[in-house]
Amino acid sequence: MNPADPTGTGSARLEASGLTLGYADTDVVRELDLQVPHGKVTVVVGANACGKSTLLRGLARLLRPRSGAVLLDGEAIHRLPTKQVARTLGLLPQNPITPEGVTVADLVGRGRHPHHGPFGLLGRTRQEDEQAVAEALVLTDTLELADRMVDELSGGQRQRVWIAMALAQGTELLLLDEPTTYLDVAHQVEMLDLLAELNARRGTTIVMVLHDLNLSARYADHLVALLHGRIVAEGTPREVVTEEVVRTVFGLDNRVIDDPVSHTPLVVPVGRHTPVPAPASPVKETR
């Protein structure tokens, strides 16, 4: 079923061990242990400033650990040559910069950089590049945009192009920092469907930070909930998304029901001005 992980044991290629990350004089992620299940979709959720983006940046070796380590195939990722890591592990940051005057095919082609030798392109590499770029464009349904300027595209199209760039990199692992930000709900679902297909068809291990808890519960195989830089719950969405965990992590009064479409947990927030109907809860709250 899953070519990268035929036995389904989910052994980890990427893991964090006793990882502490921070900026200036504050620790943002504290002594965190995480094994990223291989060939699965892992989603990191948490309130604003809980350290989820920092954790992703740490896993992508953009931040040097204060202590502990990020291990790729058992080796400290910071000690591996960065270009070698880039052939195994891809990253789509939250706000990549679109250079002026760049076309879709050109931008996606830049994802091939880690596969180039120290003195640039040879004929064979160029063919491989074109093949990989074409595949990425077809997968993300952006082939017909190939010669368009990226800064002329709509937000949804542009995000698909950036994903295509990360796909062209051809890595087994892909980290994404809030890939659905700035997208409307239809484009969010389209984007996550695309990533789910990618995981199913190529067996790409995906780790992403998402804001929307319900979409996270729907698309994650493995869900990680962070609070103040520590993991408070980890496991399948059904194990993690409970009323108690959501209350702890987000400080939000809530009900969890069954998602009628995907049968994953669905969080329904209880606002201050919403009277809670009796059947959903035995205790009537009147805050």
Place this chain on the structure above:
Amino acid sequence: MSLTLERRQAPTAPDAVEVVRRARRAPRLHHRRLVAGLVLALVGAFAVRVLLGDYTVTIPDFVRILGGEQIPGATYIVMESKLPRAVLAVLVGVAFGVGGAIFQTTLRNPLASPDIVGVSLGASAAAVSAIALAGWSGWSVSAAAVAGALGVALLVRAVAGDHGGFRLVLAGIGLAAAMQSVIQYVFTRVDEWDVQLVLRWLTGSVNGVAWAGIGLLAVALAVLLPATAWAARSLPVSELGDDAAAGLGVGRTRTELLMLLGVLLVAVGVAAAGPVAFVAFLSGPIARALNRGRTTLPAAGLVGAVIVLVGDHIGAYAVPDLNLPVGVVTGAFGAPFLLWLLARGPRHALRGRRAA
């Protein structure tokens, strides 16, 4: 989902590869044509500079002079004035054009060019101090210029921190003013100086430079330009921002190496001809506009060479009996462009995100 999956699995691969090949070829072809066109323009400007002017030299005469033949009058004018000026103009134009474009591209801000943020004037202040106060010459002047340029670059970065944009530009303009006063101070300390010499170190000039100085610059560029070509291969990736670049295996050290090469290019150019005003600032954006908005270092270098050649020709012959240094001419053309960039506002001109 199954529907889209089937469609996506359809064996369209050869077609798709062809679409990609065509889409990727178009900008490459355009760039190649642009570089070829600029080389032609450069050859034309070079011929005009060397052959025309107050004293016209025919092409056969020019070839004979290069062959070592002595033609009364003509040999001296070509070998001691016109040719060295033209060759130096090309070399400093390339150095400033490429150096400026490196700054503007890595800092993502057209205003962050070395002649605006004080790096050129820092090189000039150090070079003129070395010559006038310490009596240095040759390689040691270039070394002083490099030290001055590096010093200003590091200082700007220390002041602006990790912020590009306005803070970097303002810090640079402040340091540029300080460097200018250093140069003026040096002139008050020497006994013998003339207007031409002052103008050289304040605004740049390709006039009256010996072949030895030109040879020095040529050797420096023969090392720096190939190194830049090698280091700049990661530029298309660095352009995507620090995080995306790091994800693609291009770390900050690569970008910093490129910046260092930019500083060196500007410094050796200044050591030979002074801080020719606004050439570094103008070349990158002009080359980019000609290349449909895309970054190009080779075209920036060629544009720089054409600007300095044409500027020197105008300076030499526009006003009768007055030999204006090239920096006065480029300064006159560059200032309106600077104002225009500033008037266009922060959205375009100042979207730099971090300092060097």
